[in-house]
Amino acid sequence: MPRYAHVPGPTIRRLSLYLRQLESLRADGHATISSQQLGKALRVTDAQVRKDLAYFGQFGRPGLGYRVDELIEQARLILGTNRVWATALVGAGNLGRALAAYRGFAGRGFRIAAVFDTNLSFVGRPLPQSAGLVVRPMSELSSVIAGEQIRIGIVAVPAAEAQVTAERLLSAGVLGLLNFAPVALDTPPGVPVVSVDLAVHFEQLAFQVAELSS
Amino acid sequence: MPRYAHVPGPTIRRLSLYLRQLESLRADGHATISSQQLGKALRVTDAQVRKDLAYFGQFGRPGLGYRVDELIEQARLILGTNRVWATALVGAGNLGRALAAYRGFAGRGFRIAAVFDTNLSFVGRPLPQSAGLVVRPMSELSSVIAGEQIRIGIVAVPAAEAQVTAERLLSAGVLGLLNFAPVALDTPPGVPVVSVDLAVHFEQLAFQVAELSS
DNA sequence: TAGTGTGAATGGATTCACAGCC
């Protein structure tokens, strides 16, 4: 039952960037914005911006542009971040703690509702700068996910534990995964997984830099 | 002077994933691999794998597949990670410290050679789990980047400081940027920038999950 | 006048299908 079929993947990715840009523009006092202005900082053409937005509806006024407030609201609605998503974070290592401490999720529709770790020496510790989160044992995973109606799981464990962690999250009822471990997760078809592999991003940059000077 | 012109962007992204997969396969004892096996875990078709690799040369043997060792070496060569890149990290907050502590960059061709912060109360502090890195003041940025021949800068500062940080890194001689701040950097044309915005990844996942149940 | 929305045209990327090789 997709709300938006036949929308290109790249369009969805850019919609996130538009939203970020719009919030910055609003903070700078812009009430209205043209497709050209919106695309400029993101290096996206005006035609691309209009086409992207047109996949979801008609939000602009000819001669005027888009109302910033209205477009922010629409983008949030489309992305599904007009409500707050409760997430469960597994892994209280360096990355996990950095995620738990990250300000700025709150304003964008996400909340880390609970943190888990297999390492019992972490369990029970409060996480710094994280509004009172305390590391819980994996044994509580299912009940907390069910109790807090958590739909998104964050995998921030070492590579070797990522697959089993993903499986436990999914069988506890999570609908999608954000994976920070450097492995490809083997999940049932149709399960949304977004992966963020730091080494991969480094390599993309290394390639581009190497292209410059050779 | 690009080494590889007319190679699709998506191919470069997948090449990183192939490399990761190959290293995992090697650890499992595979000496040789077919395009189908290589693509399976990544959900990439065999034809796609072959086409991707063929942009860079002829690495396979009909009837046999690809030699894992050889392909790893080639992928590293293409991505430019057969050598070690020294990087400069700016920002010793939560994310910066997590990056500095991250094991697993070393094995993939990256080394954080120095860490900087504007906050003088951080300066001089050793970073935990990071092989003796100590936070330096921004005043040393230029000399350290020149002295250690650093080519890559990592921006891990708050959004409001990202642009000026990027400019300082570039004028100190860095050739490319890895940006973790949630803003679009305004850089001169041709400067490689790879951005990792955690909120954007969350939103991509939220969209997909919202599509499931509506 | 300034700027959207959108069919048509172009340009890229993926998949197909098969000749050729181990």
Place this chain on the structure above:
DNA sequence: GGCTGTGAATCCATTCACACTA
């Protein structure tokens, strides 16, 4: 028999160009 490398065909995304509107 199994598997690569690659042109040809298909599919998808971006850009163009312009009718239309505030």
